[in-house]
Structures are given as structure tokens and as C-alpha cells.
Amino acid sequence: MRFLILWCLLAPAWAQIRSLPEMKLWVIETDSASYVIGVNDLGYLQHVYWGGKLLRPEDFAPARAARTFAFESRESMTNEEYPGWGGMRYYEPCLKATFDDGARDLVLKYVSHELRGETLAIHLKDINYDLFVDLVYRVWPAYGIMARHAVIRNQTKQAVVLESAQSAAWHLPQGSGYRLTHLAGRWAGETQLIREEIRPGKKVLESRRGNTSHQANPWFAIDGPERAGEEHGRVWFGALALSGNWKFVVEEMSNNQVRLTGGYNDFDFGYLLKPGETLATPAFYAGTTGAGFGDASRRMHRFQREQILPDRAAPKPRPVLYNSWEATTFKVDEAGQKTLAEKAAKIGVELFVMDDGWFGQRNDDHAGLGDWYVNTKKFPNGLKPLIDHVNKLGMKFGLWVEPEMVNPDSDLYRQHPDWAIHFPGRPRTEGRRQLILNLARDDVKEYIFGVLDKLLTENNIEFIKWDMNRHFTEPGWPSVPMAEQKRIWVKYPANVYEIFDRLRARHPKLEIEACSGGGGRIDLGILARVEQVWTSDNTEAFDRLRIQDGFSFAYTPKVMMAWVTDVPNMNGRSTSLKYRFLAAMQGSLGIGANLNHWQQADTDLAAQMIARYKKIRATVQQGRLYRLASPREGSLTANQYVSEDGRQAVLFAFLQAQQFQRLTPAIRLRGLQANALYRPETLDDKLVDKPRALSGSYLMNRGLDFRLVGDFDSTMIVLERID
Ligand code: GLA
Numbered sequence: 001m002r003f004l005i006l007w008c009l010l011a012p013a014w015a016q017i018r019s020l021p022e023m024k025l026w027v028i029e030t031d032s033a034s035y036v037i038g039v040n041d042l043g044y045l046q047h048v049y050w051g052g053k054l055l056r057p058e059d060f061a062p063a064r065a066a067r068t069f070a071f072e073s074r075e076s077m078t079n080e081e082y083p084g085w086g087g088m089r090y091y092e093p094c095l096k097a098t099f100d101d102g103a104r105d106l107v108l109k110y111v112s113h114e115l116r117g118e119t120l121a122i123h124l125k126d127i128n129y130d131l132f133v134d135l136v137y138r139v140w141p142a143y144g145i146m147a148r149h150a151v152i153r154n155q156t157k158q159a160v161v162l163e164s165a166q167s168a169a170w171h172l173p174q175g176s177g178y179r180l181t182h183l184a185g186r187w188a189g190e191t192q193l194i195r196e197e198i199r200p201g202k203k204v205l206e207s208r209r210g211n212t213s214h215q216a217n218p219w220f221a222i223d224g225p226e227r228a229g230e231e232h233g234r235v236w237f238g239a240l241a242l243s244g245n246w247k248f249v250v251e252e253m254s255n256n257q258v259r260l261t262g263g264y265n266d267f268d269f270g271y272l273l274k275p276g277e278t279l280a281t282p283a284f285y286a287g288t289t290g291a292g293f294g295d296a297s298r299r300m301h302r303f304q305r306e307q308i309l310p311d312r313a314a315p316k317p318r319p320v321l322y323n324s325w326e327a328t329t330f331k332v333d334e335a336g337q338k339t340l341a342e343k344a345a346k347i348g349v350e351l352f353v354m355d356d357g358w359f360g361q362r363n364d365d366h367a368g369l370g371d372w373y374v375n376t377k378k379f380p381n382g383l384k385p386l387i388d389h390v391n392k393l394g395m396k397f398g399l400w401v402e403p404e405m406v407n408p409d410s411d412l413y414r415q416h417p418d419w420a421i422h423f424p425g426r427p428r429t430e431g432r433r434q435l436i437l438n439l440a441r442d443d444v445k446e447y448i449f450g451v452l453d454k455l456l457t458e459n460n461i462e463f464i465k466w467d468m469n470r471h472f473t474e475p476g477w478p479s480v481p482m483a484e485q486k487r488i489w490v491k492y493p494a495n496v497y498e499i500f501d502r503l504r505a506r507h508p509k510l511e512i513e514a515c516s517g518g519g520g521r522i523d524l525g526i527l528a529r530v531e532q533v534w535t536s537d538n539t540e541a542f543d544r545l546r547i548q549d550g551f552s553f554a555y556t557p558k559v560m561m562a563w564v565t566d567v568p569n570m571n572g573r574s575t576s577l578k579y580r581f582l583a584a585m586q587g588s589l590g591i592g593a594n595l596n597h598w599q600q601a602d603t604d605l606a607a608q609m610i611a612r613y614k615k616i617r618a619t620v621q622q623g624r625l626y627r628l629a630s631p632r633e634g635s636l637t638a639n640q641y642v643s644e645d646g647r648q649a650v651l652f653a654f655l656q657a658q659q660f661q662r663l664t665p666a667i668r669l670r671g672l673q674a675n676a677l678y679r680p681e682t683l684d685d686k687l688v689d690k691p692r693a694l695s696g697s698y699l700m701n702r703g704l705d706f707r708l709v710g711d712f713d714s715t716m717i718v719l720e721r722i723d
Contacts, residue, residue, distance in 0.1 A: 016141045017120045019113070023062045026113070026120055028137055029053065030144040033288045037081050037122075038063030043109040045122060045135070047079040047171040051234065052290050066255075077255050079171045082124065082135055082150060084108045085164070092202070092249040092261040094150070094166040099129060100158035108133055130155035143303040145287040150263075151280045154273040161483075162271040166263030167284035172236060176200075176256045177225030181293070182248075183217040183550050188538035188570065190214045190519035191550035193632060198222070198252050206247040208267050210436070210472030210492065214520045218246045219554035220260060221296055230294040230627055231670065237296040238262075238286030239554060241524035244493030245269075246282075268475070270486035279490070285524060293553065294670075298624050301556035305622060308527050309559070310504065310511075317617050318532060318558060318588040319350035320610055321398065323465070326539065326565045327594035330357035330364055333378040338389050343595035345393035347603060348610035351463055352390045353398035358383070360410060369405040369434050370412030372451045383459050391460065398463030398511075401455075403448045404496065405434045405469065419444050421488070423476035431470030432517075439499075440477055440491035449499050456507045465534065466500075468516040493525070500529040513561060519547070522555060532559045532588055539563050539592060540570035541583035542712060545631040545654060548586060557641075558621035560587030564606070566594055577602055578684075579714040581609040582652050586620060586639055589613050612683070616650045616718060619643040623650075626670040631656070636664065636708075642671040649678065649719040653686075655708035668703035669719075672696035678719035686715035693722060 017028045025038040025048065036048040046063035054060070066077035073088030084106030085093035097106045108124040111132070115121075120137040134151040148168040154160050172178060178198040182205055183191045196203075205220070207213035218240035228235045238260070240246055245265035252258045263281045264271075271279055285303070289295045305315050322344035328336060332354055341352045356362065358378060360371030368375075374382050383399075390397040406413045406420055408430070413420065420435035422428045428435055439445050455461065477485040504510055514526045515534035522533045533555075536547050544562065551560055562584035567574035575583075584590070591606065598606070613620075619641045628638035628651075637654040653667060672678065674697040682690065688705040699719070706715055 016118050016139050017115060017137065019115055020057055020060065023060060025060055025062065026115070026122070027057070027060070028120070028139050028146055030139060030141045030146065030287065032144055032290065035146060036060060039110040040065045040078065042074075044078065045081040045108070045110050045124060047081045047169075049173075050171060050236065051173060051288060072254060076253070077257075079257065079259070080169075082108065082133060082169065084126070091253055091259070092169070092251055093164055094169055094261060094263070095133065095152065095162065096164040096266070097131065098161045098163060099156070100160070103129075106131070131160060140303065140307060143287070143307065144289060144299050145285055145303045147283045147285045149281045149283045151278055152273065153278045154275055157275050159275065159483075160273045162273055162279060163269055164264070164266035165269070165271060165279055165281050166261050167240060167281040168263070168286070169259050169261040170236065170238060170286055172222060172224075172258040174255070174257050175225070176252060176258070178252070178258050179223050179227065180250055181221040181223070181553070183219055183554060185214050185217075185519075185547075185550075187214050187517055187520070188536060189543070189547065190536045191217060191522070191547050191554070193550040193553060198250055198258055200252045200254070203250040204247065205250070206265050206267070207245055208265060210244060210475070210489070211468060211516055212243050212246070212521045212523045212526070213471070214516075214518065217554065218242060218248065218262070218523050220248060220250070221293060221553065222250075222258070222260070223293075228292045231292045233292050234288065234290050235293055235296045236286070236288045237300065238284060239300070239524050240282055240284050241528070242282040242493065243496065243521050243523055243525045245489050264490065268486060269489060271490055272483050272487065282525060294626055297553050297627075300554060301558075301625065304524070304527060304556045305558060308524055310529065310531060315622060317621055319396065320348060320613065321351040321353055321463075321561075321590040322349040323353045323355055323563060323590055323592045325355035325400075326563070326592045327596070328357070330362060332357040334380070334386050337386050340595055341386070341390045341393055341395065343598075343603070344591065345395055347591070347595075347607040348614070349395060349591060351396045351398055352393075353400065353463060353465060354386070355400040355465065356402075356467075358399070366433050367407050367409035369402055369407040370410040370437070372401065372403070372455060387460050396462040397460060398465065399455075399461050400465045400467060401452065402467040402469060403452060403499070404437055404439055406437050407434050418479070421472065421475055421477070423474050424478050426474055426476070429473040431473070434470055436470065436472060438477060438488070438492070439495045440488045441479065442495070445495040445499060449502055452499070452503055453506060456503065456510060462509050463511045463513070465513040465515055466530070468521060470517075497525065497529060504529065519551075522551075527555070527559060530559075532561050535560050535562060535587070538570050539565040540573055541575045541580040542573060542656065543570060544583050545637050548583075549627065549631050549637070552625055552627065552639075556621075557587045557625060561590055562587040563590040563592030565592040566597065575712045576714075577605055578609070579654065579712050581606070582654070582714045582716050585609070585613050585616070585716070586652055588621060589617070612716075616641075616648065619648045619650050623648075624671055628667055628670065629653075635659075638667050640669055640671070646673060647721045647723075651704075651717045651719070653706055653708065653715050655711075655713040657711045658709050658713070664706045664708040666703035666705055668701065669699040672699055672719075673721070674700065677722045679722055681718040681720065683716045686713075687717060694719075
């Protein structure tokens, strides 16, 4: 018996990645899934299986290349794990290259591999040239998540131009009837969930804007013909870690094979790889679950909190912040900000952030970007008096910056017009009256790092909101040889990341919010470098329910900044202050209202709601999210959060519009212990019956009745487990 236990502990079958050399297979395993690849009879690396966990190695068969038919080549019908563009391959390639001698044919074969614990590297090589690809796999079994990326090495003596460099191709089990779920949007309408059938042909999701974009987001989920729901059915999901031009191609091929290929966008791509150079593609994280979209999201949320975010080693709750933007726009000054700070401190704010307008000649969006020195008309004694005041009030101080940008009307641009991204002799298209500094240039990167480092060294700034308010145009880089200019698409986001990383290393107390005109830079690449993201410039609470719903599919509510602002807001809509608070309390809470306009009753309610939020924030930010009723599907929206230890559950419910005097449908909770008792704490009189305690089974099966009436009604209930 003892021997058996020892064998079980040591047996290779328990390793997270193992190789089965007799079958030339590798098996990557998580708590609930298996991912299998192998070298086929032709020497190509082939995808074999991705789905629920397979337990017996004997169940596997070696990879076999497909049979060949006249117009359906073997290569096209074989699921190559990382295909080059060459031979009879007509689908989306993972790698496309032009060699110096003119050859545009790349055929990658297996050479060798290295397996170390949770990391597997498989080395591929072109059949003629010494162009190598290292496919790197890493797995986090407890989260059900793995990551793939590729390192392309030019060991030839000639230059190679890479015209496409993808991180991964993900193959679904062969068949049709799949459905794609993705996030689309626009400025002030980000992360809207879209669902569509996958049909023969290609569907492209991408950004060509130099940044992640509001319009599409590098996250996907796919379910099969059986259709998954929130809590049932198989879902394959993934997200790419890149805040630059990215692309996903979802392709259903002629043999009913669905695959999703993603990485650097190949549009205008042309990465010159000199002899000896390498290019690493961004990490593409993915997983599969048999327990629906809800479980897929919860896995991603926990993975992001514990493996991606800067505080991953010891996750900390996010503070309640105040941001001045909607209150004072560019009209910031010492006295005005001090007054707001005093009011913010009184209602329980922990971090006071001064937004745009504090620097250079910044009185509106015409001027100032690039001149990161304090505007002495607004702050005659610098930032110190305000920061000291904020700190004395017991709050941290944060500041808005937009380091990648320059207004033509700025000292920086007058000194260095060549630093802006441009093509000589061509128009420099302005967006929000600004141009982009070419941060792909190392001298510009060093300058911006230096300016920010100085600002953070000279002032007690513990938080920055890093904005980016326009997308790329005329992406020229005239100061390097023409053959290297297209490297801008890779080098720009890499250098932006480097600035974040170096600032964080030099200022360990610093926390960062990523913003790009709202939610234009939300992805797993930036999340490794920032504590939170600005979800959207649209702070109108009802619209936010939709934006937040989509956001929650891919990203943890902990990083989702949500402010309570004034009404009427976008769409001319007004909702009650309570509704606005409850909408915002489902993520990381912030206040963005003009506190000078609030009546005493508003201030009192705000103080109460912030105090309540502090009691539930660990559950909201670090707990498990269950989407009970979606704002996409009806008048009712309901989201439930359960704390990590299961002792607290919080339910938020919103009614858009009551019609025909209909009663609110019973809301059935999830994720509780059936035989435990929970004590409900209500916020208002919306709960129909108020027993002192309810069992988990009652809450999950019978559910709760609320009386939500009229338009834009809302409520919240907290359930504490009675031990
Ligand atoms: C962007 C941001 C806003 C605000 C303004 C300031 O639009 O998304 O929150 O910071 O810039 O100009």
C-alpha cells in the first residue's frame, strides 16, 4: 500500500506536462483538462487533443498526418500546431517569412524539446534554413490555464523579414456548429459581449490602432453545438497579452476544423530579423472548462489576481478613489483640488487623484501634452502643498499623465518635432489635437522614463493614471533604415511596457491605472503592470451595466474601475445616486462626481455606501462572480459575488423598466453551501420577506423575491454565513 502511494506521488503520470516518448506525444494537464500534441509520421508537430481531462496514457494514439486528396492537401487537413506558410498550406499561418535570397517558403519540422516542470519548449526548424522556432508552453494546473508563445530565432547568415508572427493556433475538436463569444465596442461603449455562429470561412478580430483598442479586445470564448450556458457546458477560452496591434483569426476550414490563430497583427507587419536576432511573440493564455462561461470567467479572474497582476504574490484590496476629471475637467488649481479632497476624505475616499490640466500650458486639449512640469499659475508652489494636504487628510495622492503624447502646441514638440511618429513630407494627422511620440525610439523612451522618474522622485505620488488618448496614424520611423521601420509595431508596445516595469522597480510604492480614452488598453499584457484599468469614459450607470457585464467575461472585477458621477449623464439619462453607487460597487469603486454640487443628503448616502462597500470589497474584488441575470437579455440584471472563504455573498440587482405591473422574477443564488445558514442584511425595503436566516439550498433553489418597481430600480443584499 505504502509503495502504491509512493508510486502515485512519483509517477510521471502526475506531472503537469509529460512526454510519452514511445508515441512521440506531450500531454499538458490541468485540474480538469488535457492538451495533447505530438510529432506525426511526417515529422511535423501536430495538435492532437484539447478538452476534458483524459486519464489513461493508453487512450492516446500517436499523431498521424491526414490522408491526401487532390485539392485538400495533407498539410491543409492536418492540425499543425504552429504552421509556417509554405508547401500546400492555405489556411492562416503562424509564421510567414521572406528570406534574403527571395525564398518565401517556410516548412517547420520538429527538432528537439526540453521539458522542465511546468514549462515545455519544443524546437522546430525550417527544412532548409537555420530559422528556428521555440514553442514555449507553460501550465498553471490549479487554474486550468496554460500559456503559449513562440520565439523565432534567425540562425542563418541572411536577414529574414517576418511577415506574420503568431503566438499560437488553438484547435477545437473537429466538427462544426461552434459559437464564438467576443468583446466588441467603441469609445464610451467598450467590452460589449457578442455571440455568433462560426461558419466556414474566416472571422477576424483585430486592432490596427497601435494599442489594444476599444473596438475589439484580445479575448475569446468558444462553445460547441451543444451550447454552453453560464454554469454548464464546455467552453474554450483565451486572452492574448499584447497592448499593440493584435489579431485573432477564427477559421472554419473545409474539413470542419475550427481553429483560432492569434498574435501580432500581420497587417503592415514586416519584422526584420538580422542574423542572430530573435523575436518573441506575446503570451497567449487559454483554458477549457466543462462548467460554462461562468466557470471560464472565474478561472480567468483568479488567475489574473494570483498570477498576472503586480500584487499577485499577495493580492491586496483596491482603495476607494476620487478622480477630479468629471468635476473640474482642465480647470484644476490648488484651492479647488484641496476643497474637493476635504469633501472626498469626509465620505471615506482613500486615494485622491488629480486628473488632466495640472501641467504645462494645459487649459484645454489644445496644448501642453509633453510638458510634464507643473503649471505655476494653477499651482504657484508646485504640487507639494496639495499632496501634503491630501496626505494629512489620510489619503494617498495620485496624478494623471499621458506620457506617450505630445501636442504640437508644446515646448517638447517645438524642440523635437522629429520625435512624433510621422512620415517625412506627409500629413501628421492629429487626434484630440495631439500626436504620438515615437516610443519605439530608445532615445524618446529614455527621455519619457526620465521625466516620469523625476516627477515621482520629487513628489509623494503613489498612483498614476496613465492615459493614451489617440490611436496611430502615419506610422513612420524615419530615423532608422527603411527595412527596420515596420518594427515600430513590436518595439512601441515593448518600450511602453519597459517604462512601466522600470518605474515600478524604482518606485515600489507606485500603483498604476491604465487608461486609453476609457477602456482602450485592457489586456493581459498591461495587467501584468498595472493595478487597475479605466473601464470606460462612459460613467452612465445603466450603460455601465452592459460594459461591465462584457468586461467580467474576460477580466477580474478587481481591476475594473467604476466611478459614481453626476446626472444627467451620457444619453441624457438620470438614475438615483443609490443606483449609481450599486452599479459602481460591482468593481473597484471610485467617485467622480463634483462633490461641491452635492446636497447633504447625497453626501450622507455616499458616506454610507462607501462604508458598506468597504465591508464587501474583499468579496467583490477577490471573490467568485456569478452572473445571474444579464443586462443583454432582459430588464433584470443580477450579479452575485461570493467571498473566497464562502462566508459572505453579495447580490446586486437592477431593474431597467417595469411593465404591466409584473413582479420581479425570483433570483436564485449560486455558489453557496446547501446546508449552511445565511443571515441576510438588506440595504432597503426591496426584499419581500425578511427571515432572520435562510439556508443555502433555499437561496439556490427557491431564490429570493424582490419588489423592484418603476424604472431604474436597484437593490443589494449581503448574506453572511452563520457558523
Ligand atoms: C481620457 C480619460 C478620461 C480623462 C481625460 C482627460 O478621456 O479616459 O478619464 O482622464 O482623458 O483628458
